[in-house]
Amino acid sequence: MKNTLDENKPIFLQIKEQLEDSIISGNVKAMERVPSTNEFASFYQINPATAAKGINELVNENILFKKRGVGMFVTENAKELLIQKHQETFYENFILPIKSEARKLRIDKEDLIAMINKEADSNGN
Numbered sequence: 001m002k003n004t005l006d007e008n009k010p011i012f013l014q015i016k017e018q019l020e021d022s023i024i025s026g027n028v029k030a031m032e033r034v035p036s037t038n039e040f041a042s043f044y045q046i047n048p049a050t051a052a053k054g055i056n057e058l059v060n061e062n063i064l065f066k067k068r069g070v071g072m073f074v075t076e077n078a079k080e081l082l083i084q085k086h087q088e089t090f091y092e093n094f095i096l097p098i099k100s101e102a103r104k105l106r107i108d109k110e111d112l113i114a115m116i117n118k119e120a121d122s123n124g125n
């Protein structure tokens with residue numbers, strides 16, 4: 001967990017995103033327990049209801065599930081669901097704006113692909 005929270009973004013959303021990132025990166029695996037609302041509240045010195053809001057959103061999205069009396073756990077297909085969701089967000093937030101800007105600058109598809117390939121080659125990807 002990060003030690004600090006960003007004042008410019010709702011706390012519950014930051015908690016949700018931290019858990020999502022931990023699952024996608026593999027730091028938290030399927031069927032593993034995640035910190036409880038009280039653990040988040042204690043760690044960040046926040047209201048447990050705030051932490052619960054972020055965690056409950058993940059429950060509603062079938063990323064986490066509750067084991068009564070035991071805690072919250074990552075679902076079997078959480079990583080795949082999150083990757084799919086983030087790929088869609090990536091497309092909307094990055095690809096569409098790049099296409100729009102490229103059109104304005106009269107950069108055709110082949111040149112755009114060449115730019116991406118050049119960057120990938122320079123990073124060894």
